[in-house]
Amino acid sequence: MAALETIPVSVVTEEKSSQGKFAAEIFSSGERWMRGAAPWVVGWVLSVAILPIPGVHLSVPLWFFGGPIAAYFLYRTLHKNSRLEFDCPACHAHIEMPLPADQLPPVYIYCPKCDKGLKVDNS
Numbered sequence: 001m002a003a004l005e006t007i008p009v010s011v012v013t014e015e016k017s018s019q020g021k022f023a024a025e026i027f028s029s030g031e032r033w034m035r036g037a038a039p040w041v042v043g044w045v046l047s048v049a050i051l052p053i054p055g056v057h058l059s060v061p062l063w064f065f066g067g068p069i070a071a072y073f074l075y076r077t078l079h080k081n082s083r084l085e086f087d088c089p090a091c092h093a094h095i096e097m098p099l100p101a102d103q104l105p106p107v108y109i110y111c112p113k114c115d116k117g118l119k120v121d122n123s
């Protein structure tokens with residue numbers, strides 16, 4: 001089970017910087033593999049189990065290919081319940097926003113208030 005972690009980050013524009021923090025439940029490599037394996041196994045077991053059932057067998061390709069596709073997207077998920085908190089170095093607004101589930105710092109974002117490009121890096 002992923003534990004809630006808080007990572008101090010620095011937020012940088014071309015000339016100014018500020019400090020902030022990134023909090024999220026970050027998955028380890030093993031947890032990501034297990035999260036990905038579950039829908040893959042379920043999809044393939046289900047596709048074999050429903051193969052002899054007339055009519056329902058038409059959904060076999062959905063389960064056979066849907067399992068690995070769902071596994072790929074779950075494996076790509078690096079964290080959940082994320083919150084990035086910082087004071088924008090350009091406009092000094094206090095910003096609280098999530099990061100996309102497949103990104104961890106260092107990452108480039110835009111300030112939602114002033115649209116300035118910011119680099120969020122581990123400090």
Ligand SMILES: [Zn+2]
Binds near residue numbers: 089091093113114115
């Ligand atoms: Zn700003």
